[in-house]
Amino acid sequence: MDHTTDHTTTTADLTADLTADLAVTGPGAQIEEAAAYCLDLAATWIGWDGRPRVSEDGDRIYTPHKAIRRIADHLVDHLAEVEALLAGTATQPDRWQASGITLEQDWSRFTEADLGEARERITRLARTFSLRLEAAGAEAWDAPRTPSWTLREIAEHVAGIRWYADQVGRL
Numbered sequence: 001m002d003h004t005t006d007h008t009t010t011t012a013d014l015t016a017d018l019t020a021d022l023a024v025t026g027p028g029a030q031i032e033e034a035a036a037y038c039l040d041l042a043a044t045w046i047g048w049d050g051r052p053r054v055s056e057d058g059d060r061i062y063t064p065h066k067a068i069r070r071i072a073d074h075l076v077d078h079l080a081e082v083e084a085l086l087a088g089t090a091t092q093p094d095r096w097q098a099s100g101i102t103l104e105q106d107w108s109r110f111t112e113a114d115l116g117e118a119r120e121r122i123t124r125l126a127r128t129f130s131l132r133l134e135a136a137g138a139e140a141w142d143a144p145r146t147p148s149w150t151l152r153e154i155a156e157h158v159a160g161i162r163w164y165a166d167q168v169g170r171l
Helices: 011-021 028-042 064-087 112-136 151-168
Strands: none
Touching: 028 064, 028 112, 028 151, 064 112, 064 151, 112 151
């Protein structure tokens, strides 16, 4: 299905398209499910009133764009970690400022076009992550990678991207 011109495509449609190609049953499935959850919430952010939401821990503020940025960054960061671990090389040091800063662009209105772009970006990242874990194979998922986590533990951690979407919530 070509989604390049249909901005009304739902996250469920995208997920159905992807899972029709390959049924992922390993630890990557939870990453794709978490991404779909985040995007379902993001679909309600188009009417955002411009007021930031305070995180549940009270330490940070979130806007729709910041939540999307953090979800994507988290996926990229840990996908890079998995690739390094599988290649037997050191992971790149984490120098993200992460949620500690709110960028100027994070304050922008969240439009239907932004949602469409977020769907494409996050769905592709989650799917790529999931397929990478599938390609590594079941024997690799729980192999010790001291001092790092196992691939399964990384996937469980990455599925926590829901937290970022929850900080904005359903609007």
